[in-house]
Amino acid sequence: MSKEDFASLMEASVKAGRGTGRRLKNGEVVEGTVVQIGADSVFVDVGATKEARVPKSELEDREGNVRVSVGDRLRATVVDLSSDIPVLAIALGRTGIDLAGLQTARDTGTPVAGKVTRAVKGGLEVDVGGVRAFCPASQVELGYAADLAPYEGQTFEFKVIELKDGGRSVVLSRRALLEVERRAKESALLETLVVGADLEGTVSSVTRHGAVVDVGGLDGFVHVSELAHRRIERAEDAVNVGDRVAVRVLAIEQGDKGLRVRLSMKARVDAPEPPTVQVDEVLDAVVVKATGGGVIVSTAKGDGLIPMSELGLPPGSDHRRAFPAGRTLQVVVAQRDAARGRMRFSAVGVARVEERKNYRDFASGSAGSLGSLGDVLRKKLGLPEAPPTPRPEPAAAVTTAAPAAPAASAPAPAPAAPPAERRPDPDGVVRRKR
Numbered sequence: 001m002s003k004e005d006f007a008s009l010m011e012a013s014v015k016a017g018r019g020t021g022r023r024l025k026n027g028e029v030v031e032g033t034v035v036q037i038g039a040d041s042v043f044v045d046v047g048a049t050k051e052a053r054v055p056k057s058e059l060e061d062r063e064g065n066v067r068v069s070v071g072d073r074l075r076a077t078v079v080d081l082s083s084d085i086p087v088l089a090i091a092l093g094r095t096g097i098d099l100a101g102l103q104t105a106r107d108t109g110t111p112v113a114g115k116v117t118r119a120v121k122g123g124l125e126v127d128v129g130g131v132r133a134f135c136p137a138s139q140v141e142l143g144y145a146a147d148l149a150p151y152e153g154q155t156f157e158f159k160v161i162e163l164k165d166g167g168r169s170v171v172l173s174r175r176a177l178l179e180v181e182r183r184a185k186e187s188a189l190l191e192t193l194v195v196g197a198d199l200e201g202t203v204s205s206v207t208r209h210g211a212v213v214d215v216g217g218l219d220g221f222v223h224v225s226e227l228a229h230r231r232i233e234r235a236e237d238a239v240n241v242g243d244r245v246a247v248r249v250l251a252i253e254q255g256d257k258g259l260r261v262r263l264s265m266k267a268r269v270d271a272p273e274p275p276t277v278q279v280d281e282v283l284d285a286v287v288v289k290a291t292g293g294g295v296i297v298s299t300a301k302g303d304g305l306i307p308m309s310e311l312g313l314p315p316g317s318d319h320r321r322a323f324p325a326g327r328t329l330q331v332v333v334a335q336r337d338a339a340r341g342r343m344r345f346s347a348v349g350v351a352r353v354e355e356r357k358n359y360r361d362f363a364s365g366s367a368g369s370l371g372s373l374g375d376v377l378r379k380k381l382g383l384p385e386a387p388p389t390p391r392p393e394p395a396a397a398v399t400t401a402a403p404a405a406p407a408a409s410a411p412a413p414a415p416a417a418p419p420a421e422r423r424p425d426p427d428g429v430v431r432r433k434r
Contacts, residue, residue, distance in 0.1 A: 022048040027104040028078045052086040077110040097129035099167040111157040119148035133170035185217025203243045220261035231303045280353045287327045290320040304343030312348040
C-alpha cells in the first residue's frame, strides 16, 4: 500500500474521531476494532492517534479467506513502532523471535506461531521462529490426541506456558488457546440458543452413556435413549466419531461443572409406525440381556421386557442362567404402551394361547364327538391321519316290536299249536284241515 493510501486512511480516521492520542509501546497487548481490510493489511482502531495494521496473512485461513470482517474486535500485540503505522501481530514468531519476544508472549498471553517438526513420545517438537519448543500431548487438543503423526509439518498457534534456561526450554500449549476460542464461541452461541432449537453438529466423542456432539463451538450430550427410536445398547450402534448429525435442544442447564446442554437425535426423526400385533400372536424372540426385573428380548414386532412373573421359572431359579443372551424362545404380547413404544411380553402366556387355539379348533369341528378330539390330538402330536371307517349299507326297514317282559305273577303261556296244513280241494278252494 502506498504512502498516499496510508495518509488518506489516517485522515479519514481523524475525521471520524477514532484517534484519542494514546501512545503505544512495543510488546503491549491491545484490543481494537477492524475498520478496513486492504490488499495486504487489516487496519485496526486501537484508540491511538494512528490506526494500526495487522498483516493480512495472519488473519487468513488455509484457503486464503480472511477470518475477520469490518467491525470485528481483535486482540493483538504491538511489535513495530518504527514505521508510519504501528504494526500488530496476532501471533508472534512468524518471522523470528528472541528471548524478549518469548517473555512478552508468556507474560501477555500473546500466541506464538510454530511449525510442528516431528511427533515424539509424549508430545510435539515445534519450531517457533527458530527456537525449539515442546508441546505435551495433553496440550495438543481439547481432548486426548492419541495419534500425533498427522500434526507433523503443520503450523499452529500456541501459548507459551513455561520458559526456562534462557529460552532453551520452552513449553507450549495449543489447548489453552482452543479453550479461549471455545468459550468465545459458547458465549456467542448461548445468546441465540433456546430449548427446542434444531441444530447440526459433529459427533466428537462416544461414551457408554451416549454421544458428545459439537454444535459449532459448544458441546452437547445425547443420551443413549435419545439416539434413535429403537432400543440402543451401545452408542456405537447408532453413531461414530466424526458423523454429522441433526439434533434438537432438550434442555440448557447450569451445573457445578458449568453449562450442560442436553440434545436429542430421535426428536428430529419421525417415529416409525408401530407394527400391528394380532391377538394371541406367538412371536419368536431372542434374549438381549437379563436385568433385575426380568429379561429383555427382541422380536420382529419390537423389543420389550419379560417380567419375572411371566418367565415360568420355579421359585428361587436364576433367570440370568436360564435365559442367557442369545437364547431363542416364543412369547406373546402381554402389554403395550403405544405412546412410548414399549412392550411387555409373556413366555408362560404361549401355553395359554395354544390352549385357546386348540379349543377353538376343537369347537369348530364336530363339537362333543370323540372323533374331533382325536383329530385335534393327532394333529398336535404329529401322528398320521387315521384311515376312513367304511360305513355299512343301509338295511331294509323292519318294524319289530320288542316283546314285553312277562309279569312275575302271570303263568307261562302255553306253546302255540303248529299251523294246520293247507290242502287244495278238488274245486280249487283251499280249506284248513281240522
